[in-house]
Amino acid sequence: MAADILNSVRAVDCHAHLSSSEFEVDRGRVIEECASKGVLVVDSALSKQELKTSLEMTKTSSWVKTTAGWEARNLDREGALEVIKLIESNQEVIKAVGEVGLDRYWVRDRNLWSKQEDIFRMFIDLADRLKKPLVVHSRSAGRACIEILNSSGFNSVLMHAYDGSVGDALMAAKKGFLFSIPPSVVRSEQKQKLVRRLELKSLMLESDSPVLGPEKGVRNVPTNVFVSANTIAQIKRVPQDDVLRTTRETSLAFFGIMGGKS
Numbered sequence: 626m627a628a629d630i631l632n633s634v635r636a637v638d639c640h641a642h643l644s645s646s647e648f649e650v651d652r653g654r655v656i657e658e659c660a661s662k663g664v665l666v667v668d669s670a671l672s673k674q675e676l677k678t679s680l681e682m683t684k685t686s687s688w689v690k691t692t693a694g695w696e697a698r699n700l701d702r703e704g705a706l707e708v709i710k711l712i713e714s715n716q717e718v719i720k721a722v723g724e725v726g727l728d729r730y731w732v733r734d735r736n737l738w739s740k741q742e743d744i745f746r747m748f749i750d751l752a753d754r755l756k757k758p759l760v761v762h763s764r765s766a767g768r769a770c771i772e773i774l775n776s777s778g779f780n781s782v783l784m785h786a787y788d789g790s791v792g793d794a795l796m797a798a799k800k801g802f803l804f805s806i807p808p809s810v811v812r813s814e815q816k817q818k819l820v821r822r823l824e825l826k827s828l829m830l831e832s833d834s835p836v837l838g839p840e841k842g843v844r845n846v847p848t849n850v851f852v853s854a855n856t857i858a859q860i861k862r863v864p865q866d867d868v869l870r871t872t873r874e875t876s877l878a879f880f881g882i883m884g885g886k887s
């Protein structure tokens with residue numbers, strides 16, 4: 626990444642789904658908007674098709690970076706293995722493995738949980754093998770994810786849109802786990818509590834576009850990370866610029882994007 630572009634990065638959206646079909650119609654315009662507001666977007670591709678789209682975006686704009694994983698609720702092991710092969714063959718451009726993880730909100734049948742954990746472990750092994758950080762989805766499964774990660778000894782972890790207990794989050798943060806805060810923090814008591822209790826150095830900004838926007842049911846966009854930054858600043862009683870600067874440095878370092886402190 627050219628230093629001049631890096632200098633104009635004001636905020637990093639560490640987790641968005643611009644490669645999803647919801648952005649098919651106006652992806653280019655959304656990326657332009659990010660560039661004009663200084664928002665570097667880390668896309669999260671969840672399938673073969675999305676990974677293809679994500680890699681194309683990184684070729685056409687230096688404002689987009691790629692991470693690639695697998696939707697936690699998708700139990701198609703063969704499909705996951707295909708994506709693993711693709712991640713391996715594109716490892717020079719892929720910044721992290723993820724999002725991957727567990728989803729016990731959509732997968733409520735306990736008989737399927739070991740299948741889901743098995744796929745999660747395949748991706749933890751992949752991140753370990755490729756020496757990449759891991760972006761983790763843990764819907765209704767915060768503690769279960771943290772336990773699996775602890776047992777694997779893997780610490781280079783970003784818990785995105787974490788909905789578990791603050792106590793578990795604090796223990797994970799001590800091990801160096803990071804937590805990204807979506808714009809839905811404006812309407813989520815749990816996320817506000819998380820922000821209050823975790824140190825600023827453990828936080829990142831995410832949009833999780835197209836979901837988790839400030840307003841429920843309205844398509845979310847990466848530039849809404851400023852809403853997250855503003856809310857964090859208010860809760861922590863620090864200037865918004867401090868939040869933007871700290872989360873930016875943490876994000877660039879985590880993803881190994883040139884210029885970030887390591």
Ligand SMILES: [Zn+2]
Nearest residue numbers: 640669724833
């Ligand atoms: Zn996501």
